[in-house]
Amino acid sequence: MNHDDLNGWAKRAADWVRDYHAGLRDRPVRAQVAPGALLAALPSEAPEAAEPMERIFADFERLIPGATTHWQHPRFFAYFPANASPASMLAEQLANGIAANGMIWQGSPAATELELAMMGWLRGALGLPEGFAGTIHDTATTATLSAVLTMRERALAWRGLEDGLAGGPVLRLYASAQCHSSIDKAARLAGIGQRNLVKVAVADDLSMDPEALGRAIAEDRAAGHVPCGVIFCAGGTGVGAFDRIADCLPHCEGLPTHVDAAWAGSAMVCPEFRGLWAGAERCDSIVFNPHKWMGAQFDCSVQFLRDPAAQVNTLGLRPEYLRTLEGEDVTNFNEWTVPLGRRFRALKLWFVLRAYGLEGVRAKVRDHVAWSEALCERLRGMPGVEITSEPRLSLFSFALGDDAATEALLTAVNREGRVYLTQTRHAGRFVIRVSVGSWDCTEADVMEVAEAVERLR
Structure with missing residues (x-):
């Protein structure tokens, strides 16, 4: 592969990324694979001869997305977000090309x-x-x-x-x-x-x-x-x-x-x-x-x-x-x-701060905080659901009556795949964390947490 080849494949990759993000809501948020599944699908040794990029890209499409937990999914409410705005992705593409x-x-x-x-x-x-x-x-x-x-x-x-x-x-x-x-x-x-x-x-x-x-x-x-x-x-x-x-x-x-x-x-x-x-x-x-x-x-x-x-x-x-x-x-x-x-990490900061402005970043943060508080109140109104820590910015936690029931709910929610949540221990209890912060999420995406709890508890 040379730089002329890269030109064409980079455009194809950009199209793939656009389609990937457009279709994220149709994918389960967390990877629905068993440990070792991808490893078993890969050859045990590197190829001796160069392989055509068509085959490599086809294998990427066949193997990688399905074994990926989608951190850019608008219903990713686990851990903390690891956001990648479009402006940042563009800057990273340029930084990777310069490779300084x-x-x-x-x-x-x-x-x-x-x-x-x-x-x-x-x-x-x-x-x-x-x-x-x-x-x-x-x-x-x-x-x-x-x-x-x-x-x-x-x-x-x-x-x-x-x-x-x-x-x-x-x-x-x-x-x-x-x-x-x-x-x-x-x-x-x-x-x-x-x-x-x-x-x-x-x-x-x-x-x-x-x-x-x-x-x-x-x-x-x-x-x-x-x-x-x-x-x-x-x-x-x-x-x-x-x-x-x-x-x-x-x-x-x-x-x-x-x-x-x-x-x-x-x-x-x-x-x-x-x-x-x-x-x-x-x-x-x-x-x-x-x-x-x-x-x-x-x-x-x-x-x-x-x-x-x-x-x-x-x-x-x-x-x-x-x-x-x-x-x-x-x-x-x-x-x-x-x-x-x-x-060259500063390049993406330069692109992000200029492409969205401080007001754009503030609007994201304020929305996430407001939607988190609204979700908390909706869960608080459900029988059997207890808010175990109040929202601090866009993070709060909740639980059911006992640890076993809470853990079973979390497992069911993540297995269903419409939203992704993680747990912590708080005041001696197993509780479910909700961290709102996905760059592309909407209020409707956030309220999917409540709908999942209603369906599955």
């Missing part, structure tokens, strides 16, 4: 400087102070790991990078149990250890208890441990918990702080929702995922930093072969992140 590695400015000035510009656009869109700078990671897991590694090194005066952690002090990290498992993973991978991630008690509204945080830090210091940072939850994955960040900050005793707003951060384009994360603008690091609710397709996770110097001191490494001859004052974003290689 934006590891340093010299390797792709456009990738670096467009990223700088988009971080400024998003900072303003979310109402953050002008002093914040930002960078794009693949996912919030990587951004949070970067923040935790930086907390570790600040606590060790950057000795861990050279000396390692053996024989050093016990470092302690603080978060609530409502935070995402990526915080646990970061504590493990950063060498802090699961046992030293302190899960601070929460209040009835599931927000971190400020006084409990202060006590935990004081007790650790008295025990000879070294507190290194606090991580706040702004829109927890389970049921959408928000820490009262502003109330907690006075109890942090000067420790560096990171806000996990992976899902909910996109909603802060709407000024009326910013009270949910009040205090975030005073934290050292914030992560949010435009690929969840802003239409910039996976992967695209933005980390804002009050002062990037500490993270660059932690993650930056500049061997001679990566020095920029134009000067050392240019931004090389690989020094802000864990990977050296970096995709």
Whole structure:
């Protein structure tokens, strides 16, 4: 296959994508296949000789869509959305064609400087102070790991990078149990250890208890441990918990702080929702995922930093072969992140923010929040259905009388395939989450959840 062949096949692929999206409502949302079914249909070895693209594309159409859970389906209400707006898909096509590695400015000035510009656009869109700078990671897991590694090194005066952690002090990290498992993973991978991630008690509204945080830090210091940072939850994955960040900050005793707003951060384009994360603008690091609710397709996770110097001191490494001859004052974003290689992710943000405008993004978020609340009220009115957590933005949960009945309902709903829902445990119960946020969903799509519950409970 050469570039002339690509031209024709790219047009055919674009037609396929158009038809795929047009027909998504006719497909079951979740893949209706057994584990191993696709693997069994594939040859066990790669072909020795080139195969014609007609055959490859035909096999794609025959095998792949039916074994796919359709994340762009307008009735995908599981996990959190991973939206891919048409403008983002177009930008990704162009970025894939350019195929630049934006590891340093010299390797792709456009990738670096467009990223700088988009971080400024998003900072303003979310109402953050002008002093914040930002960078794009693949996912919030990587951004949070970067923040935790930086907390570790600040606590060790950057000795861990050279000396390692053996024989050093016990470092302690603080978060609530409502935070995402990526915080646990970061504590493990950063060498802090699961046992030293302190899960601070929460209040009835599931927000971190400020006084409990202060006590935990004081007790650790008295025990000879070294507190290194606090991580706040702004829109927890389970049921959408928000820490009262502003109330907690006075109890942090000067420790560096990171806000996990992976899902909910996109909603802060709407000024009326910013009270949910009040205090975030005073934290050292914030992560949010435009690929969840802003239409910039996976992967695209933005980390804002009050002062990037500490993270660059932690993650930056500049061997001679990566020095920029134009000067050392240019931004090389690989020094802000864990990977050296970096995709041209800023291009899709540029396309999305221009193609829909901030008002277009705000309209999506506001609709999803309103439809989620309306669905919640409809379910609340059904006999035997209990709302187990109230809507936080566009996320809420519900259950039937006992765990077995709730699990049976979830299984039946997903087997039927008209909508896709997932579960969590909340207050000791098995509950069903509803997360509204699909880019192309309508109010009618959202109300399909209630209709499925009525049919199948």
